[in-house]
Amino acid sequence: SQQGEEDPQALSIQEGENATMNCSYKTSINNLQWYRQNSGRGLVHLILIRSNEREKHSGRLRVTLDTSKKSSSLLITASRAADTASYFCATGGVGSNYKLTFGKGTLLTVNP
Amino acid sequence: NAGVTQTPKFRVLKTGQSMTLLCAQDMNHEYMYWYRQDPGMGLRLIHYSVGEGTTAKGEVPDGYNVSRLKKQNFLLGLESAAPSQTSVYFCASSYQNQPQHFGDGTRLSIL
Numbered sequence A: 001s002q003q004g005e006e007d008p009q010a011l012s013i014q015e016g017e018n019a020t021m022n023c024s025y026k027t028s029i030n031n032l033q034w035y036r037q038n039s040g041r042g043l044v045h046l047i048l049i050r051s052n053e054r055e056k057h058s059g060r061l062r063v064t065l066d067t068s069k070k071s072s073s074l075l076i077t078a079s080r081a082a083d084t085a086s087y088f089c090a091t092g093g094v095g096s097n098y099k100l101t102f103g104k105g106t107l108l109t110v111n112p
Numbered sequence B: 001n002a003g004v005t006q007t008p009k010f011r012v013l014k015t016g017q018s019m020t021l022l023c024a025q026d027m028n029h030e031y032m033y034w035y036r037q038d039p040g041m042g043l044r045l046i047h048y049s050v051g052e053g054t055t056a057k058g059e060v061p062d063g064y065n066v067s068r069l070k071k072q073n074f075l076l077g078l079e080s081a082a083p084s085q086t087s088v089y090f091c092a093s094s095y096q097n098q099p100q101h102f103g104d105g106t107r108l109s110i111l
Helices: none
Strands: A005-007 A010-014 A019-024 A029-037 A043-050 A055-058 A061-066 A071-076 A085-093 A096-102 A106-111 B004-007 B010-013 B019-025 B031-038 B042-049 B064-067 B073-078 B087-094 B106-110
Touching: A005 A085, A010 A019, A019 A106, A029 A061, A029 A071, A029 A096, A043 A055, A043 A061, A043 A071, A071 A085, A085 B042, A096 B042, B004 B087, B019 B031, B019 B087, B019 B106, B031 B073, B042 B064, B042 B073, B073 B087
Parallel strands: A010 A106, B010 B106
Antiparallel strands: A005 A019, A019 A071, A029 A043, A029 A085, A055 A061, A061 A071, A085 A096, A085 A106, B004 B019, B019 B073, B031 B042, B031 B087, B064 B073, B087 B106
């Protein structure tokens, strides 16, 4: 069963704008991760946030986690055409945090 | 440093045929995983391994078998392929509690 659900399913923006993607999940987690997938390629890890953390930054990426609402958001600032990809959230469960459950993804298109 | 390598990249099978997908990693990771990705479904875990000689079932294990005879290799087998197994298969590896590293996938079509 899908644990994470991303919202929106698709997002189209102009270069330079910010992109925000949301992820909701159902059960308690040990950590939540975001991955990027370019067309025809494998997933690439972006950022990991643990259940006791509320916010993390990595370059142009900012991730927040609200465990009370069972939700997370990924913000990409000053987007570039190269950011065009699908973005997935994945949750690591309590007791088996290495087994990830992926959401269905958000397809981000950044127009030049 | 190749990371995670999947072989083959593409394959077309007829219903009932068997095949093995190979995953190799050169990062000395203990943990390895097989996923399938279907349109609109995200990734679903088929089987995983927490070390050489061990395997365990994931979310969608039916119709698949796996083996981890060497630490660097994780094989996924389809004994009798069915059209419902048409998918893109991804292998990943990791240290415990660390992010997973993915291969570029095997695109499998079963006619």
